[in-house]
Amino acid sequence: MDRLARMFDTHPEPASGAGDDALSAVTAAAECMLVCTSCADACLAEEAKMAECIRLCLDCADLCAVVAKLVSRPGHQDRETLERTLEACIRACEACADECEGHADAMEHCAICARSCRDCADACERMTGALVN
Amino acid sequence: MDRLARMFDTHPEPASGAGDDALSAVTAAAECMLVCTSCADACLAEEAKMAECIRLCLDCADLCAVVAKLVSRPGHQDRETLERTLEACIRACEACADECEGHADAMEHCAICARSCRDCADACERMTGALVN
């Protein structure tokens, strides 16, 4: 994500004030979007019925996508929209990680997905903290 | 949206419990997503500098899209993720409506967009209320 870092550096009027935390959040959210999308697809190919896990992965992928989009726009934004979106994404990541961890021993894709969700939740928490200050 | 209503009726295990309020929310969010996308494009074609309005329209369209996606999945979901997402969408709609109303007299596309945002915020509020009860 070196290029995105340079995009943020060359923006004429950056406004978020979240700096490196914004870059970490968008990077983690983009990865988590892809990993959750892929985990849902892998779960579809399992013998076991994974409906609950698939739903949580799909919801989490959608929330991560919107965080990635919003944080990629470093111009002036409505801060409360951004904060609430980060909160929704944190919750989606936690719910998905809780579910995936429950069968991480049997399915490695769920183990990887859970770690990606935890990292994304952490990055969104740090960005929320940077916005408040 | 008759077909979506029938999709909800024929779902084997609907879980949201939000019923008609869910259908209203997804219908309003889908419309608002398209109208905000279109308003941003119309604003780009204006002589005046509309950067602020365009940003709020783009953010609002993204939040409306995620509400439309989540609520279109009536199976069991993490309720807190859904509630937080609705809250983020409500805020994005209000911020966009506030901005668009400021130049509704000069630009009819902004007047229409503001009404679409208010209706979507209202529908999301009602769905939130239905989830809590």
Place this chain on the structure above:
Amino acid sequence: MDRLARMFDTHPEPASGAGDDALSAVTAAAECMLVCTSCADACLAEEAKMAECIRLCLDCADLCAVVAKLVSRPGHQDRETLERTLEACIRACEACADECEGHADAMEHCAICARSCRDCADACERMTGALVN
């Protein structure tokens, strides 16, 4: 979608030239996006293993979403991008309809989804025709 029609009418510099066909395409694509998302969720709740159908529904929902976004921007666009996107969406709709029709007798949500996909493919075909002329 009366409001979207008025958005198109009040756009300062509409460029697609597709007129009513553009409005029909975006309306059909938005419905199909929601119906396919909902059908995938309903399929997850079925006893039978519906992995193939779910994948086709998810892909179709994603393509319909991008058609809805692109066509909602009536300003000047790269015509070839729009044409190729419509072609991809038409194919995704046909593949999903073919699959859903195969079990439309047993599952009403698939019967509804197949009709939504066929209508969306038709609307995209008509818009493609309008662009060429």
Place this chain on the structure above:
Amino acid sequence: MDRLARMFDTHPEPASGAGDDALSAVTAAAECMLVCTSCADACLAEEAKMAECIRLCLDCADLCAVVAKLVSRPGHQDRETLERTLEACIRACEACADECEGHADAMEHCAICARSCRDCADACERMTGALVN
């Protein structure tokens, strides 16, 4: 994107057959989605009227997002849908790169965006080649 690589490795039934080319395509598309979103936002903050460039960036971001989503699902897919989607993305990337290169000297964010678009188009071309063979 080490985690996504491991997701692909641990998928129970990978079907695309595109291997490393699939991973390169999804990585390039995810980056280009973020960079184009960010370039549109930076263009909004410029003194100059950048409407054309912003529109092409938004369309390109949407096509890159759908490529990232589809290729993140390595299970069996409709190959023609995937090929047509890659074609649409290639075209969107080329149109956006052509425009951004036109003012790359004056605006560094456009120079970076053009390179991201060219890399994404190349990665999609290679994946298309891998699918055909």
